[in-house]
Amino acid sequence: MSPAVTDNARTGSDETPIAKRILIGEPLTSEELEGQLLPKRMALPIFASDALSSVAYAPQELLMILLLGGTAFLAFSPWVAAAVVALLIVVVLSYRQLIKAYPSGGGDYEVARTNLGERAGVVVAAALLVDYILTVAVSVASGVDNIISALPALDAWRVELAVGFVVLIILVNLRGVREASTAFAIPTYLFIGSVLVMIVTGLVRWALGDAPIADSAQYAVQAEDLSQVAVILLILRAFSSGCSALTGVEAVSNGVPAFRRPKVRNAQTTLVMMGSIAILMFAGLTMLALVAGVHYAEDPCHLVGFDCAAAVQPSLMAQVAAATFGGGSVLFFIIQAATAAVLLLAANTAFNGFPLLGSVLARDGYAPKALNTRGDRLVYSNGMIILGLAAALVLIVFQARLTTLIQLYIIGVFVSFSLGQLGMVKHWRRELRLLARSKSAERRGAYAGLLINALGATFTIVVLVIVTITKFTHGAWLVFLAIPVLSFLMIGVHRYYRDVEHEITMDDDVHFGASGDVAIVLVGTLQKPVAKAIDYALAAKHDKTIAVHIAVSADAARAVQDDWEFYRMPAPLLVIESPYRQYAAPLAQFIAQYRAKHGPSLMTVYLPQYIVGHWWETMLHNRRARRIAQQLMLVHGVQITLVPWLLDSSELIYGRRSRPLPGDDRAGRIPTYGLVSHTDDEQG
């Protein structure tokens, strides 16, 4: 079974409100997919912005944790930063291997699943899904933080701004990937350029003896007294916070299918370019912050002399920019704008990765099939909407607090890093066994791959352990809860689809020739919709056609019988009493009695049904027929035929469309439909 599932009523392809067309654009044919692929210069902003934007918060979080121990601890920061850079290099090289070995875009998920088994794959997928959500949350929170650093008056609307940006990103992405990339390429390159200019300017000024000095350099820091163990823990915590610089490196490996050909080569080049720029910016920013004496505190009230009640603590980026270019300068605002923009772009990365992973999971039967349905614009709309809603929820729950969100973030990232690298180790070992008798060049390549990925696996596992130890009580436990829960859900979904598949696959059990075909037309009051249903039922030439009135009121039953005779209806009318004002049960009982007498029969129950033009009309009609249909479909050998009666209101809106043109129903509104009244049950 491979059912493709459309999403909710708002995003499917068979109906398309005008508002949607304006927001999202004209629908595209499936063939237009190839035209949506990305050249490198466009792929970089899309897939690398996550990793690059990490430098907006990674140095800040690293220095912030060290500062908990007092300003003296800042002396450790070059070493901690160097460790982060070393790890970043290893991870970039590891992913370079992974892209080549698994270019299908499954990334860590596919690697883990193929090499470590279903469960590891599911765990990685769960970790990645959580990561994507947190990527959006962290990036948007940091972006808003940088906007507020430039415009402190906006502090009161922090959460509202964050949620607003998430909604904006959803809309941009529902338009499709290429248009988004065009609009988003400029800020990324502006960010890279302006931050590098700032780093060079600052360091040159420092070399010339005119070092930029941050405002916060004047504030002393209230430090905790730390035991020796606590000192080590603090340094490890600073390291693991700095590792947030690595987040997003995996995005390229998950996005390979969106690259232009040659996909693997292009993706690898983009990955290495991205890694180099990230290292340059991370090291440069950390160094410049140290030179400028930035004191960024987790709790700004620990800064002696800083009015933490009234003022907003600017982000590290804002402090460095203000120190280098001056707080009110044009360049300061450019840096802040570019930083905020690239962070929002990073959030955008997740809107490429999450739906792609979701579709892969749906294809493999681990997620609802709806995630594998492309919307009008060829993007996986459902995945985007789920991601956006989840991220908005996280932002609201954690009030867009960056540090808290980063605690959650790193865990999931390193779970998938570690399992992905472990899978690659296994992959190379299998390759080496297969290559046992091949040329030494190929074997050397495989050995190099094994070495790199083994190094990557070791490092990332060590970091995962450190992160777990140092972050668990700081909120990471939530992720430790979410990943297994998601994993179990995915395994459950998989089992469900397998069972259904087993149940409905064609086999020798299938036979044709259902017998004793009877039509039952449900009659409330004798009105035109009922007459139409009778006409249609007779046209189908069933073996027998019976009209049935379920009588909850003797008066109404008599009226129907009288009308039936008066209009000389061409089918017999049967009245069934229903003292409990039920409809489905007496009908089911009648069917059972009929079968007991006449043998097994296929029953087709005709239900007249109103089609209305406005949503509010549904409130004025009943839902009884719909409920009768639901109940009767539980009885074996019963099928339901809905005979529509188009009220004038529906005609006014949709016109008489007996000859619709191809695609003409795309422009129309989806009709709401009520159901034709069955009968009257007033007794009062």
Place this chain on the structure above:
Amino acid sequence: MSPAVTDNARTGSDETPIAKRILIGEPLTSEELEGQLLPKRMALPIFASDALSSVAYAPQELLMILLLGGTAFLAFSPWVAAAVVALLIVVVLSYRQLIKAYPSGGGDYEVARTNLGERAGVVVAAALLVDYILTVAVSVASGVDNIISALPALDAWRVELAVGFVVLIILVNLRGVREASTAFAIPTYLFIGSVLVMIVTGLVRWALGDAPIADSAQYAVQAEDLSQVAVILLILRAFSSGCSALTGVEAVSNGVPAFRRPKVRNAQTTLVMMGSIAILMFAGLTMLALVAGVHYAEDPCHLVGFDCAAAVQPSLMAQVAAATFGGGSVLFFIIQAATAAVLLLAANTAFNGFPLLGSVLARDGYAPKALNTRGDRLVYSNGMIILGLAAALVLIVFQARLTTLIQLYIIGVFVSFSLGQLGMVKHWRRELRLLARSKSAERRGAYAGLLINALGATFTIVVLVIVTITKFTHGAWLVFLAIPVLSFLMIGVHRYYRDVEHEITMDDDVHFGASGDVAIVLVGTLQKPVAKAIDYALAAKHDKTIAVHIAVSADAARAVQDDWEFYRMPAPLLVIESPYRQYAAPLAQFIAQYRAKHGPSLMTVYLPQYIVGHWWETMLHNRRARRIAQQLMLVHGVQITLVPWLLDSSELIYGRRSRPLPGDDRAGRIPTYGLVSHTDDEQG
């Protein structure tokens, strides 16, 4: 057309979750309705509690307004109270006439509609609907106020308590009227008894020179300086607030059909009993409050010496009871409990009146037919739920503030009073014309009726003018907005039903013999549900049966074609390409082409559909078939046949019910249903 409409899925008669059975009780047959009728002793607590409970707040509001002018103004209170009593007598006598003339329970609505025309009737109905909502809100707010007066610690949960009581009342009422009356009779009689005992005790003590003194007698009152005009306005305001004692008098006239036979006589007797008791209690309580020197301020901070920040101002009832029996005495708590209980009973009155009026409006086509559907327990469940939700909303919006709610309340009450009485005047004048040649005794009776109702109309119109002038800026404008809005809605609904009726009534236009009957079976993947649909379609012996696959993916289309041949399916398969991943539009186009070639044909589209056992399973199946059905039903001459495929999960829950017993589906759960996948549209 007189379709009876069931309500939402929770309250209909064809499905009944177990929780509902426990909360609401076993369903009753329609014949059991007569057994639910009320004897007088039971009718009194149900229909009179509204009017009687008014004495819990009417004296308080009357004295409170006068106190705005200072304690000296309390001297006016006996005169103002006397005016209220006089009005009450006139109104009771007027309604006595109304009950006799219009015993069907339409009350003011029916009188106004019959005598003053459709518009007046609709306005009265709107006013009454608003009144019922505010009866619930005011009564519950006052009940909670009296509970808090006895237990001040509950002050923090005022709104929560109020909403909780509304929910409780909804549940009690959904069980049906008689059981509710049994449970509710005791507190009413306890209230009447205990308050009368208190009044007698207090006045006897006063006569003996040992007058009860209220705590608040010690507090001086900050008064406003008033001009002469303001003095008159203040007295008029106090009068109109005191008129809240009249609210609820109309309840009996709206509830006549719920009385035992002879309905009119019993209802009239109950009305007069109720009026006498109300007058006794209103006058007694006002007098006792004056004797005890109760100072009840609109803003308790205007009481000099009262710590308005920390303490809660007890209700007038609580102050009088504390003065008479002592604040911690058992009798004090009995009075407070009985007062709170009777106020909740008054809220309950509205749960009899609103649904009855709703059903009358629905019967006349002014409200959704759903309001005229009796639930399992023979009560109009939908009306009850709407009323409860509206009252809870009002309580939340106005934070359960009694005085604000009473401002809103009185307007609506006097709008319906006035129009009802005016209608009665017209009624008697017509009667007198008809009786022009009858016996003088009958004419005398009619003259007496005319006199009484003319007096009632004059008084109530005068009060309405006073109330409007004095309360408009105090919130009553909201009601002046709500009544016309509701009236317009009702007229719109009426017009809608009339148009639909016109559209679907049988006429000469009806003819039989639809021709060219074609079955189209929609095929996604060839699986058992599709095979079943083909089998059923063939069994119906349509002129032609065609299987159609809408191809959004060439691979999937090929697979279906291969399977089709492999299993030698007994119907031809047609593949239609759909580059925009649409389903309904290409099918509609095919139907149009087919008709262009073969002439007009009736099309039956077969859609296989999953029936699942759990709500969450619907998330794992698509809703495409449902949407295709909605779209195709807009095409003329197309009907939809849903072929259910019961997944094992549904079997586990519902069992194989090929032979359901009568009513056996009442105990089951309503099935949720997903739809069989149509096809796979992955292209990625």
